[in-house]
Amino acid sequence: MxxxxxPLAVNFEAILSVDFLITVMAIAGIxxxxxxxxxxxxxxxxxxxxxxxxxxxxxxxxxxxxxxGGPDGDGFMSFWLAMPIAIIVTxxxxxxxxxxxxxxxADYFAIATIAAAEAVRLFAQNADAVTGxxxxxxxxxxSFEGITDxxxxxxxxxxxxxxxxxxxxxxxxWITLVLSAVVLSRMQRTPWGRVLRAVREDEEAARALGKxxxxxxxxxxxVGSFFGALGGxxxxxxxxxxxxxxxxxxxxxxxxxxxxxxxxxxxxxVLVGSxxxxxxxxxxxxxxxxxxxxxxxxxxxxxxxxxxxxxMAFRPQGLFGKREEMVIxx
Amino acid sequence: MSDAAPTAxxxxxxxxxxxxxxxxxxxxxxxxxxxxxxxxxxxxxxxxITALIGPNGAGKTTCFNVVTGFYRGNxxxxxxxxxxxxxxxxHRIARRGMVRTxxxxxxxxxxxxxxxxxxxxxxxxxxxxxxxxxxxxxSKAREAEIHEQALELLDEFNLRKLQDxxxxxxxxxxxxxxxxxxALMTRPRLLMLDEPMAGINPTLGARLLEHMExxxxxxxxxxxxxxxxxxxxxxxxxRVIVMAEGKVIAEGLPAxxxxxxxxxxxxxxxxxxxxxxxRTQR
Numbered sequence: 001m002x003x004x005x006x007p008l009a010v011n012f013e014a015i016l017s018v019d020f021l022i023t024v025m026a027i028a029g030i031x032x033x034x035x036x037x038x039x040x041x042x043x044x045x046x047x048x049x050x051x052x053x054x055x056x057x058x059x060x061x062x063x064x065x066x067x068x069g070g071p072d073g074d075g076f077m078s079f080w081l082a083m084p085i086a087i088i089v090t091x092x093x094x095x096x097x098x099x100x101x102x103x104x105x106a107d108y109f110a111i112a113t114i115a116a117a118e119a120v121r122l123f124a125q126n127a128d129a130v131t132g133x134x135x136x137x138x139x140x141x142x143s144f145e146g147i148t149d150x151x152x153x154x155x156x157x158x159x160x161x162x163x164x165x166x167x168x169x170x171x172x173x174w175i176t177l178v179l180s181a182v183v184l185s186r187m188q189r190t191p192w193g194r195v196l197r198a199v200r201e202d203e204e205a206a207r208a209l210g211k212x213x214x215x216x217x218x219x220x221x222x223v224g225s226f227f228g229a230l231g232g233x234x235x236x237x238x239x240x241x242x243x244x245x246x247x248x249x250x251x252x253x254x255x256x257x258x259x260x261x262x263x264x265x266x267x268x269x270v271l272v273g274s275x276x277x278x279x280x281x282x283x284x285x286x287x288x289x290x291x292x293x294x295x296x297x298x299x300x301x302x303x304x305x306x307x308x309x310x311x312m313a314f315r316p317q318g319l320f321g322k323r324e325e326m327v328i329x330x
Numbered sequence: 331m332s333d334a335a336p337t338a339x340x341x342x343x344x345x346x347x348x349x350x351x352x353x354x355x356x357x358x359x360x361x362x363x364x365x366x367x368x369x370x371x372x373x374x375x376x377x378x379i380t381a382l383i384g385p386n387g388a389g390k391t392t393c394f395n396v397v398t399g400f401y402r403g404n405x406x407x408x409x410x411x412x413x414x415x416x417x418x419x420x421h422r423i424a425r426r427g428m429v430r431t432x433x434x435x436x437x438x439x440x441x442x443x444x445x446x447x448x449x450x451x452x453x454x455x456x457x458x459x460x461x462x463x464x465x466x467x468x469s470k471a472r473e474a475e476i477h478e479q480a481l482e483l484l485d486e487f488n489l490r491k492l493q494d495x496x497x498x499x500x501x502x503x504x505x506x507x508x509x510x511x512x513a514l515m516t517r518p519r520l521l522m523l524d525e526p527m528a529g530i531n532p533t534l535g536a537r538l539l540e541h542m543e544x545x546x547x548x549x550x551x552x553x554x555x556x557x558x559x560x561x562x563x564x565x566x567x568x569r570v571i572v573m574a575e576g577k578v579i580a581e582g583l584p585a586x587x588x589x590x591x592x593x594x595x596x597x598x599x600x601x602x603x604x605x606x607x608x609r610t611q612r
Contacts, residue, residue: 191457
């Protein structure tokens with residue numbers, strides 16, 4: 001074994017296993033959903049939404065609270081009703097945030113959205129009676145698990161495949177992702193998508209041609225927060241419990257990492273970018289270089305940083321972005 | 331009052347006699363303590379090519395911004411085709427048929443030339459999100475019409491071969507032409523051009539003027555344009571409006587303006603150096 005003789009060794013067998021792939025696809029799927037919304041906002045409309053973690057928190061908490069009836073509740077609403085309500089309320093919140101802060105210059109808008117997201121998270125942390133505060137909220141995922149278990153049972157009975165953990169989850173989230181990418185890519189080619197791009201390029205020019213740019217920015221934000229809430233829902237299902245720490249601003253920043261790696265203005269890039277980023281992050285687990293658990297956790301983020309630096313140096317447009325669009329500046 | 335257009339008959343020169351497309355009355359725009367536009371009053375006649383001139387800092391561009399809804403003026407009145415539009419949002423004013431261009435060209439750089447054109451097409455139901463889900467047919471049908479219109483205009487402006495290039499790759503002159511062509515996609519009744527000849531070579535400038543003359547004749551488009559080149563103003567404008575220090579100080583035929591002592595003083599006085607005056611008056 002060559003690996004054993006080397007100080008730096010990677011356990012390739014583990015990385016190439018199906019179990020590992022499923023693990024990566026699960027977490028990459030969640031971030032791809034979140035980044036899909038960012039792509040609409042940042043890549044196609046030019047509005048720097050930095051509040052995606054907040055939209056995820058709002059979506060997840062509304063869903064969880066409605067299903068469980070709060071920390072001491074014994075069930076209140078069906079998940080199938082709660083999730084759409086959570087998404088719609090979150091979209092409304094996105095529109096509200098946009099209404100009050102979209103008139104700000106781009107960088108101030110970014111700050112306002114971070115603040116809004118933190119406000120949601122801190123509210124969840126402190127509204128003990130409704131959200132359980134720092135105590136995790138659970139017991140909302142039975143309906144969803146019914147679906148994922150069904151998928152896993154089907155795969156097992158039809159193909160005799162002893163499915164690893166999260167297989168059903170991965171099937172559901174990736175079907176959602178592919179559908180989203182198809183629908184969004186099509187929407188982008190419609191006259192509606194064209195106006196969004198015009199807003200990104202030059203808002204005043206768009207206004208001069210009769211486009212209500214403010215309305216389009218709000219619509220974009222509504223779509224972005226739709227994916228925020230959806231991603232939050234999936235995140236809740238992934239963990240099976242939620243607590244406010246699941247929705248730190250770092251979630252938004254990692255989703256931006258996905259966006260930049262995949263490339264701006266490409267929905268398929270989001271899917272690939274998320275897979276690449278999370279494969280790299282999760283691979284660090286299998287680096288056998290004698291690090292403690294904590295050191296390994298830190299290493300994960302160093303990997304993200306290194307990948308983004310290399311990307312900026314050698315392929316600034318990302319994996320799927322158009323180089324011409326990077327070069328043309330005003 | 332039985333007279334249909336009382337103001338028009340009072341004017342010394344009414345080339346068309348069709349009345350006013352734009353009536354601006356006493357508009358004021360302040361920025362902090364500065365009154366950039368201080369009660370400007372003027373009219374633009376239907377079917378005319380009207381020039382707006384004045385020394386630097388006279389408030390011409392600010393005036394444009396107030397009239398087209400890009401600034402919310404402090405007070406005054408703006409009537410477009412006899413309807414009050416003062417303080418209406420810019421996009422609504424544009425939809426009424428008063429469309430502007432900018433001093434610094436605003437090509438949508440990372441969009442192809444053809445998309446720049448299609449974007450400006452009016453009445454596209456597909457610009458509403460939900461119409462793309464439920465009324466795709468109407469959107470597609472309108473898109474075909476708009477596309478045809480865009481190709482015609484690109485032909486007229488010699489830009490068709492560039493239709494798939496990113497607008498950001500065009501030369502300065504081509505961008506000016508694109509901006510004008512794009513504005514025409516909206517089927518405007520009044521085009522407001524902020525320094526359309528600035529930064530383009532004389533040949534292209536002459537082409538731009540030809541286009542303006544033709545559009546006025548064929549489609550009845552009226553023009554109001556800001557220009558510093560006095561030769562262009564004197565030879566191509568039907569009427570000239572002169573601004574200085576936020577006010578309109580003279581209005582009339584080019585020949586009258588040339589002789590107007592107040593206009594000459596405005597260019598000479600008000601801190602403008604002799605050199606500046608010579609440059610502007612050429």
